[in-house]
Amino acid sequence: MNATAHPMTSPAVPAAPQRRGVSARFILWLMLLIAMLTVGAISFVYVMIHGLGVTNLTDELPWGLWITVDLSSIALGAGAFTLSAAVYIFRMRQYEAIARAAVLVGFLGYSSAMLALFIDIGRFDRFYHPIIYWNVHSVLWEITMCVVLYLTVLLIELFPVLVESTPLKKIGVLVSFSHLLHRLMPIVAVVGMGLSLLHQSSLGATYGILTARPFWYSPSAPVLFILSAVAGGAALTLLVTLLSGKLLGREQAPPNIITGVARLVGFACLAYLYLKLWSWLATNYYSYVPEQQIGAETLAQYTPYNFTFWFGEVLFGALIPAVFMLWGRLRSNRNALMLACLMIIAGLVINRWNMTLSGFVIPLDWSPGVGDIFPINTYEPALVEWGVAIGIVAYSWLAFTLAVRFLNIYPESRPVGAAPVVVEHLSASEPGHHG
Amino acid sequence: MSDQEPTPQVKETPPGVTLLNRREFMTLLLGGGATMVLAATLANPLDTFARQILDNPAREAHDGDPNYKWIMIIDLSKCIGCDYCVWACQATNDTTDAMRWNIRVEDQTQLGVKFHLTRPCLHCAHAPCVEVCPVGATYHRRDGLVVMDYDKCIGCRYCQTACPYNARAFNWSERTDVNPRAPEWGTPEVERRPRGVPEKCTFCIHRIDAGLAAGLMPGVDEQATPACVNVCPVNARFFGNVNDPNSTVARILRTKPTLRLREDLGTEPSVYYIPPEGLL
Numbered sequence: 001m002n003a004t005a006h007p008m009t010s011p012a013v014p015a016a017p018q019r020r021g022v023s024a025r026f027i028l029w030l031m032l033l034i035a036m037l038t039v040g041a042i043s044f045v046y047v048m049i050h051g052l053g054v055t056n057l058t059d060e061l062p063w064g065l066w067i068t069v070d071l072s073s074i075a076l077g078a079g080a081f082t083l084s085a086a087v088y089i090f091r092m093r094q095y096e097a098i099a100r101a102a103v104l105v106g107f108l109g110y111s112s113a114m115l116a117l118f119i120d121i122g123r124f125d126r127f128y129h130p131i132i133y134w135n136v137h138s139v140l141w142e143i144t145m146c147v148v149l150y151l152t153v154l155l156i157e158l159f160p161v162l163v164e165s166t167p168l169k170k171i172g173v174l175v176s177f178s179h180l181l182h183r184l185m186p187i188v189a190v191v192g193m194g195l196s197l198l199h200q201s202s203l204g205a206t207y208g209i210l211t212a213r214p215f216w217y218s219p220s221a222p223v224l225f226i227l228s229a230v231a232g233g234a235a236l237t238l239l240v241t242l243l244s245g246k247l248l249g250r251e252q253a254p255p256n257i258i259t260g261v262a263r264l265v266g267f268a269c270l271a272y273l274y275l276k277l278w279s280w281l282a283t284n285y286y287s288y289v290p291e292q293q294i295g296a297e298t299l300a301q302y303t304p305y306n307f308t309f310w311f312g313e314v315l316f317g318a319l320i321p322a323v324f325m326l327w328g329r330l331r332s333n334r335n336a337l338m339l340a341c342l343m344i345i346a347g348l349v350i351n352r353w354n355m356t357l358s359g360f361v362i363p364l365d366w367s368p369g370v371g372d373i374f375p376i377n378t379y380e381p382a383l384v385e386w387g388v389a390i391g392i393v394a395y396s397w398l399a400f401t402l403a404v405r406f407l408n409i410y411p412e413s414r415p416v417g418a419a420p421v422v423v424e425h426l427s428a429s430e431p432g433h434h435g
Numbered sequence: 436m437s438d439q440e441p442t443p444q445v446k447e448t449p450p451g452v453t454l455l456n457r458r459e460f461m462t463l464l465l466g467g468g469a470t471m472v473l474a475a476t477l478a479n480p481l482d483t484f485a486r487q488i489l490d491n492p493a494r495e496a497h498d499g500d501p502n503y504k505w506i507m508i509i510d511l512s513k514c515i516g517c518d519y520c521v522w523a524c525q526a527t528n529d530t531t532d533a534m535r536w537n538i539r540v541e542d543q544t545q546l547g548v549k550f551h552l553t554r555p556c557l558h559c560a561h562a563p564c565v566e567v568c569p570v571g572a573t574y575h576r577r578d579g580l581v582v583m584d585y586d587k588c589i590g591c592r593y594c595q596t597a598c599p600y601n602a603r604a605f606n607w608s609e610r611t612d613v614n615p616r617a618p619e620w621g622t623p624e625v626e627r628r629p630r631g632v633p634e635k636c637t638f639c640i641h642r643i644d645a646g647l648a649a650g651l652m653p654g655v656d657e658q659a660t661p662a663c664v665n666v667c668p669v670n671a672r673f674f675g676n677v678n679d680p681n682s683t684v685a686r687i688l689r690t691k692p693t694l695r696l697r698e699d700l701g702t703e704p705s706v707y708y709i710p711p712e713g714l715l
């Protein structure tokens with residue numbers, strides 16, 4: 001698979017930013033992204049001018065596609081804390097080969113989430129209010145503070161990379177500042193891990209603490225969120241590493257690193273499945289909580305929830321990819337690995353969508369009577385909501401594309417010819433291959 | 436950064452298991468624990484401090500009198516479903532048909548007997564909306580009423596998500612409409628809320644505050660009483676200070692069986708219902 005070298009591959013200097021001639025394919029890709037960005041910008045401004053009334057959100061179902069985008073991008077940005085922790089706390093220095101990419105993906109994920117939240121709040125002019133007006137009892141306040149602080153952590157982690165491969169490196173002050181930051185990195189990583197452990201789980205708690213909605217109310221929601229984020233975040237980092245390598249005809253990171261991350265993802269998937277299974281057994285199978293049961297029946301009847309839950313989230317979102325990640329023969333096939341990453345990412349997005357929608361679709365029943373008086377709530381994102389979402393996705397894809405092109409994101413990247421194509425049995429220590 | 440070429444290495448241990456040593460692990464654990472304890476200890480004082488220096492000074496003036504505790508009692512056995520309270524509320528608080536603060540639904544008892552249920556905001560003592568608001572824009576006044584600071588709200592709608600009673604309406608768009616119920620059912624007494632914030636029933640705090648200041652008693656004097664209570668043609672709604680044992684509401688609570696909505700959730704609403712026949 002890796003033999004399909006990019007036509008533009010030239011004998012580039014291995015560690016340098018992967019800049020080379022501009023191919024037609026690259027131009028097309030950029031044009032597509034710019035078109036998507038334009039759609040996004042127009043939708044964004046349209047919503048800012050006309051307000052949230054142009055969305056399909058309602059008082060009964062006030063959160064929708066944008067919250068899904070927000071939750072998904074934060075979860076998919078979690079590779080940054082996992083790999084920073086691996087490198088700086090657990091001293092697995094070899095993972096530095098992929099840590100920068102993880103931090104970049106993390107930064108793009110979190111900034112995408114910020115964009116989604118900015119447009120989703122009714123008063124975007126007051127986006128800074130959580131920082132000056134505190135309600136420490138609010139899980140959403142804690143999330144906002146953590147996300148703001150963690151975005152700062154990601155910027156600190158990204159700053160040296162930015163200085164190193166741009167004209168900024170000619171400014172002495174910035175270079176020494178960047179060195180200082182680099183020395184502080186273990187501390188920054190600890191802070192980053194603390195913040196991530198907090199808010200990645202409290203995002204699940206956003207739903208899990210709401211006693212009013214029994215289908216959501218669950219102590220396992222926060223833990224399920226962080227486990228899926230560990231799997232999904234690392235999976236996205238792995239996917240972009242493999243994909244950019246394939247497109248550029250390069251080996252972006254040593255094979256043993258790819259293997260190591262894949263195994264982490266596999267085990268995270270299994271841990272997630274274990275908790276998810278018991279969460280389901282405890283609330284839906286072994287016990288009888290009327291509202292929970294009625295809720296599940298409602299979802300099964302009016303939405304594709306059952307199908308998307310069992311097939312999208314469990315089978316194709318976690319179980320099958322876990323096999324891919326943990327079975328050496330499949331894992332050594334790069335295309336299979338990428339497919340598995342894609343399945344996990346899709347499963348995670350479906351999960352965040354299902355989480356958000358399920359609690360709202362089931363109507364609240366607050367009347368003391370027995371009549372069936374509250375209608376099922378439905379929601380389909382409006383075109384303008386899709387527009388904003390497309391724009392946000394395009395932003396992160398474009399930023400990643402440019403970063404890989406102009407920054408030294410993969411310090412150990414080398415042309416495919418210079419590295420072994422076969423990536424089997426790596427865990428059993430692979431000696432150096434070339435040179 | 437790492438070397439360009441992985442040096443040939445003979446490893447006894449597979450790569451990547453250089454974990455923390457015991458001292459580092461303990462430091463991390465204790466440091467993390469200490470930080471959490473510190474955060475938990477400081478959270479409340481910090482919050483109080485933040486409130487003191489940052490709070491909207493205008494709020495103090497409308498913070499209610501802690502000597503009173505306002506409750507509403509709605510007699511479902513009397514309610515005829517005329518919608519007068521719904522409309523009077525719309526006129527007084529200037530809401531559209533889609534954003535009613537006080538709504539009516541029709542439900543039935545186990546025996547199939549239909550009854551009407553009207554629902555203002557329930558002003559819960561343990562209000563989920565207050566607990567989840569990230570900026571404290573929705574809060575308890577000192578008299579227990581749950582109100583909104585529309586200047587603080589960021590419009591995240593978590594309060595709508597958390598409220599068990601659908602008691603909140605969001606301003607999805609800028610209001611340009613003419614009040615659908617004025618002047619037949621009253622005239623708007625409060626400012627319209629801006630686009631992008633949720634709003635809800637206040638128990639007509641503007642009447643309560645002005646009334647008390649003028650020496651009137653809410654629940655007794657019409658001028659100081661919520662519009663929905665005054666307008667009810669069958670006197671199904673009662674309002675007053677439950678701290679006063681001689682008030683009508685305190686007397687009803689002592690003498691009649693009442694229920695509150697979703698009492699199982701522990702929200703402790705301030706609205707009590709006298710059930711229709713056959714419901715309890």
